[in-house]
Amino acid sequence: MPITQSAKKAIRGSLRKKGYNDRSRRAMKEVIKKIEKIAKSDNQTGKEEARRMLSSAFAIIDKAAKTNVIKKNNAARKKSRLSRLTK
Numbered sequence: 640m641p642i643t644q645s646a647k648k649a650i651r652g653s654l655r656k657k658g659y660n661d662r663s664r665r666a667m668k669e670v671i672k673k674i675e676k677i678a679k680s681d682n683q684t685g686k687e688e689a690r691r692m693l694s695s696a697f698a699i700i701d702k703a704a705k706t707n708v709i710k711k712n713n714a715a716r717k718k719s720r721l722s723r724l725t726k
């Protein structure tokens with residue numbers, strides 16, 4: 640347990656940041672799973688809908704990379720795999 644006032648304050652700040660990072664990571668994972676599920680369906684309309692969702696997924700992934708939730712190359716890899724999946 641923290642003893643000094645600054646250590647207590649640092650814990651509060653880190654918990655706030657953790658909450659934000661967790662929300663960002665969760666949103667990213669959800670949109671990726673949704674696109675993968677739609678794209679892997681057999682019909683052609685699924686691929687079209689996945690392509691339409693791609694730009695919103697890219698925005699979420701880029702925001703996560705910008706705020707250092709994930710690394711830049713990790714974001715690029717995720718975007719590349721999603722775009723390849725929808726073709």
